[in-house]
Amino acid sequence: METTRRLRLNSTSLVLIPLAIVINIAIGQLAAGTPVYLDSIGTVLVGALMGPLMGALTGMLSNLIWGAATSSVPTASFFYVAGTIGLIAGFAGKQRLFLRASPRWFSAVVGAIFLFALTLFVLMFIGRTIDSEGNSVLPTMQDLFVSNWFIFVLALAAGAVAGYAVLQRGGYAGMIGLLTGVLCAIIAAPTAAYFFSGVTGGGTDMLVALYRASGANIMGSVLAQSTTSDPFDKMTSFMLVWLILQALPRRILARFPYGLPETADDQHVPAEPLASRLS
Structure with missing residues (x-):
């Protein structure tokens, strides 16, 4: 079985790696200045289809190439975080968790968490103000919730309904993304805090400044920023990859080692066309 999978790493499947790197860099650049990264969609896609080794390789190469191309030391320095994302996505792909159907109640929970986090980000930036020195000041979490x-x-309720009706049986991908984000927040925080003092040149620096203004130290501020943005960011990336896999024809998926179900239990998730579920 493993020999067959290695043989299926053909030229067609290997083309996905440079394409994924381009996707990571392009979308990551577009998301610069926002409190999310969205620079690991290509990495997750490679991991889901080609396994942990290729996923980790894609993630690390993306950050190293991106950092070299833009002379960004912080970007290159987090190559190990990008590799971890690809590794986790790859193990999930080997277990067919991007293909295996989750209970619909599970998808409802994932949908509720996702829309709640999205609402938090939107309201946070709508409610920001400018201080006397011209700096953006974000509202506190307490003020936002009150x-x-x-x-x-409403966001929790709408997210649960959307997860149940639209995401349906793809909840595993979203939850893996959420847990990946938590892990990435933990392993990235020391580097961001001790080597860059929380300033990495991205939109997340604003969140670090907010937590610093509240009295937290550098490490606490960076960890708070990471646990605020990373879980939502990775959940978004994993769910987008899940949607991509549902849209790809079976003949395309068959070109990749983990693109098709291995057993009857690992059924391809959508019971009906994706377009009809979104209509």
Whole structure:
């Protein structure tokens, strides 16, 4: 079985790696200045289809090439985090968790968490103000929840409905993304804090400044920023890859080592076309 999978790493499947690197860099550049990264979609896609080794390789190469091309030391320095994302996505791909159907209630939970986090980010930036020195100041979490509690309740309810009706049986991908984000936040924080003092040149620097202004030290501020943005970011990336895999024809998926179900239990998730679920 493993020999067959190695043989299926043909020229067609290997083309995905440079394409994924381009996707990572392009979308990552577009997302610069926002509190999310979205620079690991290609990495997760490679991991899901080609396994942990190729996923980790894609992630590390993406950051190293991106850092070299833009002379960004912080970007290159987090190559190990990008590799970890690819590694986790690859193990999930080997277990067919991007293909295996999850319970619909599980997808409802994932949908609720996702929309809640999205609402938090949107309201955080809508509510930001400018201080006397011209710096952006974000509202505190307490102020956000107190003044917008009804919106958050609606977001949880709407997210649960959307997860149940649209995501349906793809909840595993979203939850793996969430857990990956938590792990990445933990392993990235020391590098960001001790080598860059929390300033990495991205939109997340604003969150670090917010937590610093609240009295937290460098390490605490960076860890708080990471645990605020990374889980949502990785959940988004994993769910986008899940959607991509549902849209790809079976003949394309068959070109990759982990593109098709291995057993009857690892059934391809959508029971109906994706377009009909979104309509």
